[in-house]
Amino acid sequence: xxxxxxxxxxxxxxxxxxxxxxxxxxxxxxxxxxxxxxxxxxxxxxxxxxxxxxxxxxxxxxxxxxxxxxxxxxxxxxxxxxxxxxxxxxxxxxxxxxxxxxxxxxxxxxxxxxxxxxxxxxxxxxxxxxxxxxxxxxxxxxxxxxxxxxxxxxxxxxxxxxxxxxxxxxxxxxxxxxxxxxxxxxxxxxxxxxxxxxxxxxxxxxxxxxxxxxxxxxxxxxxxxxxxxxxxxxxxxxxxxxxxxxxxxxxxxxxxxxxxxxxxxxxxxxxxxxxxxxxxxxxxxxxxxxxxxxxxxxxxxxxxxxxxxxxxxxxxxxxxxxxxxxxxxxxxxxxxxxxxxxxxxxxxxxxxxxxxxxxxxxxxxxxxxxxxxxxxxxxxxxxxxxxxxxxxxxxxxxxxxxxxxxxxxxxxxxxxxxxxxxxxxxxxxxxxxxxxxxxxxxxxxxxxxxxxxxxxxxxxxxxxxxxxxxxxxxxxxxxxxxxxxxxxxxxxxxxxxxxxxxxxxxxxxx
Amino acid sequence: xxxxxxxxxxxxxxxxxxxxxxxxxxxxxxxxxxxxxxxxxxxxxxxxxxxxxxxxxxxxxxxxxxxxxxxxxxxxxxxxxxxxxxxxxxxxxxxxxxxxxxxxxxxxxxxxxxxxxxxxxxxxxxxxxxxxxxxxxxxxxxxxxxxxxxxxxxxxxxx
Numbered sequence: 001x002x003x004x005x006x007x008x009x010x011x012x013x014x015x016x017x018x019x020x021x022x023x024x025x026x027x028x029x030x031x032x033x034x035x036x037x038x039x040x041x042x043x044x045x046x047x048x049x050x051x052x053x054x055x056x057x058x059x060x061x062x063x064x065x066x067x068x069x070x071x072x073x074x075x076x077x078x079x080x081x082x083x084x085x086x087x088x089x090x091x092x093x094x095x096x097x098x099x100x101x102x103x104x105x106x107x108x109x110x111x112x113x114x115x116x117x118x119x120x121x122x123x124x125x126x127x128x129x130x131x132x133x134x135x136x137x138x139x140x141x142x143x144x145x146x147x148x149x150x151x152x153x154x155x156x157x158x159x160x161x162x163x164x165x166x167x168x169x170x171x172x173x174x175x176x177x178x179x180x181x182x183x184x185x186x187x188x189x190x191x192x193x194x195x196x197x198x199x200x201x202x203x204x205x206x207x208x209x210x211x212x213x214x215x216x217x218x219x220x221x222x223x224x225x226x227x228x229x230x231x232x233x234x235x236x237x238x239x240x241x242x243x244x245x246x247x248x249x250x251x252x253x254x255x256x257x258x259x260x261x262x263x264x265x266x267x268x269x270x271x272x273x274x275x276x277x278x279x280x281x282x283x284x285x286x287x288x289x290x291x292x293x294x295x296x297x298x299x300x301x302x303x304x305x306x307x308x309x310x311x312x313x314x315x316x317x318x319x320x321x322x323x324x325x326x327x328x329x330x331x332x333x334x335x336x337x338x339x340x341x342x343x344x345x346x347x348x349x350x351x352x353x354x355x356x357x358x359x360x361x362x363x364x365x366x367x368x369x370x371x372x373x374x375x376x377x378x379x380x381x382x383x384x385x386x387x388x389x390x391x392x393x394x395x396x397x398x399x400x401x402x403x404x405x406x407x408x409x410x411x412x413x414x415x416x417x418x419x420x421x422x423x424x425x426x427x428x429x430x431x432x433x434x435x436x437x438x439x440x441x442x443x444x445x446x447x448x449x450x451x452x453x454x455x456x457x458x459x460x461x462x463x464x465x466x467x468x469x470x471x472x473x474x475x476x477x478x479x480x481x482x483x484x485x486x487x488x489x490x491x492x493x494x495x496x497x498x499x500x501x502x503x504x505x506x507x508x509x510x
Numbered sequence: 511x512x513x514x515x516x517x518x519x520x521x522x523x524x525x526x527x528x529x530x531x532x533x534x535x536x537x538x539x540x541x542x543x544x545x546x547x548x549x550x551x552x553x554x555x556x557x558x559x560x561x562x563x564x565x566x567x568x569x570x571x572x573x574x575x576x577x578x579x580x581x582x583x584x585x586x587x588x589x590x591x592x593x594x595x596x597x598x599x600x601x602x603x604x605x606x607x608x609x610x611x612x613x614x615x616x617x618x619x620x621x622x623x624x625x626x627x628x629x630x631x632x633x634x635x636x637x638x639x640x641x642x643x644x645x646x647x648x649x650x651x652x653x654x655x656x657x658x659x660x661x662x663x664x665x666x667x668x669x
Contacts, residue, residue, distance in 0.1 A: 145595065152605075185580070186558035
């Protein structure tokens with residue numbers, strides 16, 4: 001049984017993608033297949049999490065090749081937690097997308113959407129559970145190619161020009177990753193991460209640092225860490241709402257996961273931790289300043305997305321038990337919050353015909369439910385106590401204070417500032433879009449057209465329910481913050497100790 | 511491990527040519543750049559396998575004379591992936607050509623910032639044009655060309 005479960009989060013969506021391609025003309029069959037596949041993946045992920053937490057990392061050597069020769073799948077606490085969060089997000093967003101699809105004849109061609117979406121989910125799972133650097137690359141490519149298609153769905157002008165930037169930047173990062181894989185193989189003669197963690201330590205310090213920095217650059221582009229983040233706010237907001245939600249929630253976090261895994265497992269000991277701290281501080285501050293300057297809700301959220309990646313890098317850079325545990329907690333929290341915010345913005349756009357704060361107004365009066373759905377995750381994003389964003393930030397601040405160096409303290413300062421500015425940015429959106437009376441909002445001709453077409457307040461119930469469910473899950477992270485933090489704490493212990501991962505992969509082998 | 515100098519030099523030349531092409535604004539050249547970079551990486555992968563030897567098939571070559579099969583497998587995978595991505599890029603380039611944007615455009619937001627135009631204050635009269643024309647949902651350049659008159663001289667700001 002233990003050997004059956006780990007490959008399923010990759011296999012099931014791929015099989016589902018094939019099925020949905022076959023059912024290309026039967027929208028109902030497609031929906032049934034994708035929903036049941038992703039629900040099954042969620043169940044499997046939860047089972048894996050329970051197993052990994054009770055019995056240690058679950059390891060499968062695919063095809064029974066000798067250890068370190070073939071592909072290894074490793075599900076430890078961190079991977080299992082990421083799998084659970086990721087499959088929750090993909091399932092929930094799919095429900096939202098299905099609700100949107102049935103309610104309107106959007107120009108988005110749904111027959112392509114389902115297979116691509118499932119392939120994306122398979123790629124994300126593969127990147128999370130792979131125990132082999134090259135297989136991580138394959139996972140990245142699978143999810144990236146799927147994301148290229150999703151981002152350019154429909155092939156309209158703005159989507160294509162956003163897609164060009166996104167595709168070229170992602171390609172560059174993949175090639176950098178592949179080149180570093182080649183160099184690592186040349187230096188160590190293996191790509192199995194457990195074995196690498198032993199062999200990399202034997203390399204000369206200069207070589208090791210070069211390999212580490214190359215990997216960090218490649219993953220930094222994917223995770224949108226500051227100097228490498230300019231592509232994100234330009235490409236995400238143009239995609240359809242469910243696509244943006246799942247990209248914003250998941251894709252950057254795959255990069256963060258890769259940074260976390262390689263930093264803790266392959267390059268412990270912190271040669272470039274100071275560099276990471278500087279990058280984290282700049283990511284936070286520059287990102288949030290961008291958010292404050294924006295006037296479109298989607299762009300505000302995209303910039304806060306960049307900015308809050310800085311918090312996770314902060315935790316990784318401090319590299320203490322508290323730091324890593326809080327970073328993992330923050331990843332889970334941020335995936336949920338960012339996804340729910342983007343879904344709610346999708347609802348706003350549907351209802352009001354625009355997402356520009358200059359033209360929105362009176363939403364709190366016209367649709368109180370939407371206002372509540374926006375308000376809770378927005379405060380959560382800013383880290384208002386007692387919500388989960390506060391818990392994660394508190395842990396990070398503690399880790400920074402324990403570290404005690406000047407850099408760590410300035411990071412603490414930067415993260416408090418970022419938190420305040422995030423609050424400022426979301427409150428600005430709230431005041432304009434929700435709080436001010438509708439008659440003070442200048443109505444654009446487009447908005448009036450949209451009103452006439454869609455009648456305010458007719459967002460389909462499925463979409464609202466799914467967005468509400470995300471907000472609920474975000475609140476659940478707060479309520480169950482204790483047990484969740486306990487889990488991430490144990491995961492951080494495993495990561496920093498390294499021996500559970502290494503010994504469960506290599507077994508008795510020397 | 512000894513690496514072949516010829517392979518390393520080839521890969522360096524391919525990398526520099528690819529990077530040069532990647533910096534071009536024309537999408538077709540960007541595609542060529544990506545292809546060169548992909549091939550450079552494949553050559554690098556091959557070089558990482560060390561000395562070349564006989565075919566790594568059990569029974570045909572003595573074990574100590576075999577070349578390392580793993581980098582070859584990785585290069586093959588990478589070639590397939592590059593092929594798929596190149597096909598997608600070609601489709602996208604064709605699509606942008608149909609839409610009349612063969613080369614990378616100026617970022618409209620950049621252009622606005624560079625021209626020093628004041629973005630809509632709250633009390634701007636929105637009849638006709640407004641900041642939503644910079645909204646990614648709309649057609650970005652159209653709004654500018656059709657004259658966002660309230661905001662100042664866009665035309666002069668262009669290079």
